Amino acid sequence: MRYLRSRAFVLFAILLVYSYVIYKMMHSISKFKDYSCIILRCMSVPAFYYFAIFLLATFYLTASFKLFNCHELCFDVYGSRNCGYLGWLVLVDVVLSSLLGGIVMVSFSNKFGYDPLFMRFVIERILLNYMLPAVLAILIGFFMAYSFKMRTGVIFTVIVMYLTSPSFVREAVTKSDLYKIMAFVQNFEFIQGWDNIYLPVAVDNVRLYKWLKILGFIAIASIPVVRIVVKKSKVVICALLVFFIGCEVFYYMPQNRAMEEYGVLASEAYYFKNGAPSKTACDSKSPFVIESYDLDMKFDHMQHVKCDMKLAKEDTDRGEYTFTLYHTYKISKITYEGKSVSYNRDGDYVTVKGLGEGVIHMEYYGVPESYVADSKAITLPEYFPYYPVAGKKQVYGSKGVMNDYASAYKVRTCVEGLYTNLDKTGDGVYEAVCHGPYLLKGMIKEVEVAGYKVLMPRYNVGNRVIPEELIEESVKTLVAHTDTKPKFICLGMNMTMAYSLGSYIGDGYIDSPYRAVFEEEK
Structure with a gap:
């Protein structure tokens, strides 16, 4: 009976946090005028709380066995039977995260129409920010409670939550000493939610190294469970270790991390550390x-x-x-x-x-x-x-x-x-x-305006729209500054030069963020 009460309490806590996640999603979607890649960022903000509640719930349930003096009997003798609550937690995670993805997709489809490509982005985000991190949280919570004494387990659990929290990431990007090892620091940000949304062509920013990173950590975190539930576990454990090492090697290889929040600041950090030659x-x-x-x-x-x-x-x-x-x-x-x-x-x-x-x-x-x-x-x-x-x-x-x-x-x-x-x-x-x-x-839509090929983001960066009645006027204003017809005109791509200077007339093209024609929703 006490185990049933514990599970009921845990389920109530998970549903309470889940309600907050749903509220944040619906509140964000209600403000949008069109499909926007900002939702992919917004989906990551409450993901930490989702991760944390599964970590704490697993730690609590596992610690309950130890508090009831059932460590050896429950795990060493009847391990495969008494680890069933881990499977129950994984099932809860799969159901809730799948339901969250369905709610987000239906809400967008009802408001703006069905877009299969954007739906794929949503599914990727649900898997990467919610479902898989929660599985990892369950395995980490079990390891902390199973392997350490109560006080030590609590300390390590709090450290894990802090390392993957938005607070730690914000703190890390402001410290030049941490910036030197930013890839290492970011390796412990399990929800992987801090993506740069200012490159609209790179909305599809779920790269392979992110998938391998979370799957690698799930593999190594599952070793304590494998030792309990699998009789001849050495081969399986070796395979999991090799898989984890392979994933980490790939993660630390050169990767395009400009999509990460800290990526756009890496150049500043490099020259701050190494210096740069003067103009003279x-x-x-x-x-x-x-x-x-x-x-x-x-x-x-x-x-x-x-x-x-x-x-x-x-x-x-x-x-x-x-x-x-x-x-x-x-x-x-x-x-x-x-x-x-x-x-x-x-x-x-x-x-x-x-x-x-x-x-x-x-x-x-x-x-x-x-x-x-x-x-x-x-x-x-x-x-x-x-x-x-x-x-x-x-x-x-x-x-x-x-x-x-x-x-x-x-x-x-x-x-x-x-x-x-x-x-x-x-x-x-x-x-x-x-x-x-x-x-x-990248994620580009091509339109013809006044006889010119105009390239625009397929999805808006934020809750912004370019008024259609001003696009033609904008194009005519831009081409007035060049003697030759450009092959194409980029509007709102946020390339560095154009973003900082307002517009850039290149060799055969024009690039302009044209912030003046954006309408901000207040």
């Missing part, structure tokens, strides 16, 4: 000319580039050449005419000696910090040195980095749905003579 110490003009670029790019969870460059004939007698390449890109090798050459890497700068009229080949990989470059979304403007730029250019504190002359660019990539200022000349081949290549892919 950098080249105000390009010291040499790169006649042509041939860029072979592949995108998975990061960016892989093979770059061939040919120098202008009049610049082939220099003793050394310094290129600007963003510091997060790791160089695999540099060759000249097929032979390896030595180079020096210092932050954003790569110095190579002994070049001539041949082809310089550079291979590198990695991820940008304030931009996105993976298989799902790409935001790479020409003024960001994701390709080698001639000279030692100022990166931090500048208004963009690119060559001050036009070169012949060829980009090869198998990316579908790519927008670029280059001309498509073949299957996955784009070419043009310009100051740099602009690459864009």
